[in-house]
Amino acid sequence: MTTPTDHDARGRGHGSRPLLNRRLAEFGTTIFAEMSALALSTGSINLGQGFPDTDGPEEVREAAVRALRDGLGNQYPPGQGVPELRTAIALHQQRRYGLSHDPDTEVLVTAGATEAIAASLLALVEPGDEVVALEPYYDSYAACIAMAGGTRVPVTLRPHGGRYVLDLDELRAAVTPRTRLILLNTPHNPTGTVLTREELTEIAALAVERDLLVVTDEVYEHLVFEGEHIPLASFPGMRDRTVTISSAGKTFSFTGWKVGWITASPALVTAVRSAKQYLTYVSAGPFQYAVAEALRLPDAYFTTLRDDLRDKRDLLSAGLADAGFEVYRPAGTYFVTTDIRPLGGSDGVAFCRALPERCGVVAIPNAVFYDHRDQGSPFVRFAFCKRTEVLQEAVARLKGLAAA
Missing domain, CATH: 3.90.1150.10 (Aspartate Aminotransferase, domain 1)
Incomplete structure (x- = not known):
């Protein structure tokens, strides 16, 4: 039983050690x-x-209701995600970007993109590793890097000519022998920047040259108003060193369902799954079936x-x-x-x-x-x-x- 003397208003537990990690x-x-x-x-x-x-879309919401009534996903779904959704994700990547993925070994369903980011960093980063991220960045990035014991190295996007711009020389200079991976977000929250083919080509070349992993957060992939979204995994040398993350929340306006996913090589999926299974294990069973239908909506x-x-x-x-x-x-x-x-x-x-x-x-x-x-x-x-x-x-x- 906790007594009033076990901690004080500063959040300290036994002795002088703070309660929070x-x-x-x-x-x-x-x-x-x-x-x-x-x-x-x-x-x-x-x-x-x-x-x-x-x-x-109403048809997507009704698909979730139908799954609930039909008993689909009401018990634990498979740890990697229901086959219907994994297949739909693989087909989406093929149809949109020409990226071929085996739904059984190269797709992993997560509790939103936030868990995908957390599981990826926990799996791939060890204490002392440096993680390069584009600043400003979504707040969970910093927390997940910290939980993994990594050191975040920000590369700042700066306003220029009415948009935010990445300095590729600054990015290259940020990479050291301790750099483990680059955490990339495009389309970029909060600046709205969409990295160009030329910029992505340079990032890919840097990753190959320095033998870096890349985790790419692409949840806004369908919300591009100027330019085009090009997955980094489609560039030469990147297929086996990139973890691509996306989710249903932004594309289908069901943010509360928390259905996300990664696509990557079998080795990378296995690594991320090893961390993910001890976070939520599984989630959103019936909603996974609905998102599978959503991904098949017409263009x-x-x-x-x-x-x-x-x-x-x-x-x-x-x-x-x-x-x-x-x-x-x-x-x-x-x-x-x-x-x-x-x-x-x-x-x-x-x-x-x-x-x-x-x-x-x-x-x-x-x-x-x-x-x-x-x-x-x-x-x-x-x-x-x-x-x-x-x-x-x-x-x-x-x-x-x-x-x-």
């Missing part, structure tokens, strides 16, 4: 939880956390999704510019990054905490996605994966900033 000591409550709670308490429009405010679905989000991107981007922000219009994802300095401030965290009271809108400060916090301080991210009328109301509210 030191690898996670720098990570507190996520900014998403803080901002979403602020949205609820103030009645603000939540353009912070990236989740749609409507469900995805028109994916085109309509992209075009609808492009229109919403343009609506919100124009409204933010009218409100006085400098806007970096994204080439992909469903986030737009802005610079608050034209509005007279440079502290994005303070700006986002005050924004709900100022105009009833919630956003996310980009600084939380940086190791070099000063690099991200003046930037703020807004999500546009919302109903058009919600975005129109948000734009109307934000106009008050220009008049302030």
